[in-house]
Amino acid sequence: MLNFIYWPISAILWFWHKVVSFVLNPDSGWSWVLAIVLLTFTIRAFLIKPMLNQMRSMRKMQELQPLMQEIKKKYPNDQQKQMEETRKLQKEMGVNPIAGCLPALVQLPVFIGLFHVLRSFNRTGSGTGQLGLSVEQNRELSNYIFSPDDVQSFLDARVFGVPISASISMPQDMYQAFKPVDFTRTDILFVAVPLIAIIVLATHFNARLSVNRQERRKAAGLQKAPANDQMAMQANLMNRMMLWFLPATILFTGAYWHLGLLFYMVSNNIWTFFQQRWMFEKIDAEEAAEIEAKKEAKRATAPQPGQRPNNPKRKGNKK
Numbered sequence: 438m439l440n441f442i443y444w445p446i447s448a449i450l451w452f453w454h455k456v457v458s459f460v461l462n463p464d465s466g467w468s469w470v471l472a473i474v475l476l477t478f479t480i481r482a483f484l485i486k487p488m489l490n491q492m493r494s495m496r497k498m499q500e501l502q503p504l505m506q507e508i509k510k511k512y513p514n515d516q517q518k519q520m521e522e523t524r525k526l527q528k529e530m531g532v533n534p535i536a537g538c539l540p541a542l543v544q545l546p547v548f549i550g551l552f553h554v555l556r557s558f559n560r561t562g563s564g565t566g567q568l569g570l571s572v573e574q575n576r577e578l579s580n581y582i583f584s585p586d587d588v589q590s591f592l593d594a595r596v597f598g599v600p601i602s603a604s605i606s607m608p609q610d611m612y613q614a615f616k617p618v619d620f621t622r623t624d625i626l627f628v629a630v631p632l633i634a635i636i637v638l639a640t641h642f643n644a645r646l647s648v649n650r651q652e653r654r655k656a657a658g659l660q661k662a663p664a665n666d667q668m669a670m671q672a673n674l675m676n677r678m679m680l681w682f683l684p685a686t687i688l689f690t691g692a693y694w695h696l697g698l699l700f701y702m703v704s705n706n707i708w709t710f711f712q713q714r715w716m717f718e719k720i721d722a723e724e725a726a727e728i729e730a731k732k733e734a735k736r737a738t739a740p741q742p743g744q745r746p747n748n749p750k751r752k753g754n755k756k
Contacts, residue, residue, distance in 0.1 A: 439550065446550035447581035449476045454587075466596035473551075473697050474704040480547050481708045487543075488712070492720050497530055548701075554581060555697045558591045558602045559614045572613050592616070596696060599628045605692040625696075632699040633691035637684045639706035644679035646713055651676075 454463065454472035461468040505523055512518040557580045560568040570578065576592065577585050592615055594601050600615045603625050612618045691699065 439546075439553070442546045442550035443554055443581055446476070446547065447554045447583060449479055450551075450554065451582045451587070453479070464590045464593060466594040466601050469591060469594045469601055469697065470596060470700050473700050476551070477701050477704040478708060480544070481705070481712070484543060485712070489716060489719070492716060493723075496720065496724065501526060501530060544705075548698075551701055552694070552698055555602055555695045557581070558583075558588055559611055561614045562608055562611045575614055597624075597628045599624050599696060601696045601700075604695045605629050628696060629691065629694075629699060632696070632703060633688065633694075636691070636699065636702045636706060637688050639703070639710070640687060641680060641684045643706060643709050643713060644676075644683070646710070648676050648680060650717055 450472055453475040454469060457463075457468045457471045457475070461471065504526055508519055508522045508526070512522065559575065560570045560578070561572055561575050563569045576589050578588065579585055580588050580591075583591070591602060592600065599620050603612075603615070603620070605622065605625055607625075609622070612620075687702070694702075
């Protein structure tokens with residue numbers, strides 16, 4: 438059903454693994470890790486423009502809040518009219534709320550797709566989503582765009598002595614898919630737990646960077662406070678979810694993630710950190726330029742000191 442996600446994800450990963458193989462041993466765990474990192478950066482690079490558009494749209498939505506409140510006051514008992522006038526206002530100002538959701542909507546299928554593709558290298562288990570293949574069948578069966586040789590390479594690849602498609606919660610009977618079985622669950626823990634800790638902390642501090650910027654902008658008068666208590670509660674709830682709920686979710690679900698997926702999340706957070714700083718500076722510079730342009734236009738139309746204001750009506754009365 439989700440093949441339209443799985444095939445492109447596997448194709449990008451396959452491409453980067455072939456590129457990396459010119460430099461590193463293709464059967465090395467680090468060649469596969471680097472391919473996953475480059476896949477992450479490829480997806481995120483395509484999302485830079487939508488992310489910028491999202492931030493610009495959010496800033497315009499802040500500017501539209503007073504006008505949207507006026508619409509609610511003008512049509513207090515007509516929800517349909519409120520929606521019509523709000524959509525008309527957003528269209529006039531070039532704001533598209535749906536487009537702002539695109540980056541988040543894209544990243545979730547990528548995460549799900551990569552999780553599935555990496556899990557599908559080992560199909561020897563009998564749990565949910567597994568095929569119950571024998572070790573020999575699994576090693577001789579392709580995985581989307583990956584040939585059987587690629588499957589064997591991935592299964593045998595090690596990072597710090599642990600297969601990169603292993604996870605903390607993996608049933609022990611699935612260990613037999615790896616050749617040789619020279620690791621234990623404790624070995625997986627020693628690699629996975631630090632990665633999970635890095636992801637949890639990085640997710641929290643990336644969210645903190647965004648929340649702190651909001652607070653600075655409010656203090657400087659560049660961002661208006663929510664128009665009512667309900668909106669304020671929603672904003673606070675959203676901030677708490679970013680700061681605490683999402684990292685906590687990762688902490689409790691990380692045991693089900695393969696090492697390859699953990700490396701994806703680490704690289705994703707590294708990209709997010711640098712991208713946020715760059716985008717915040719860019720958006721702030723654009724906003725400062727707009728504010729200065731408005732001030733300049735106001736100064737240009739204001740009367741010079743000592744100059745009598747031009748009043749056509751007054752001149753007409755004298756005549």
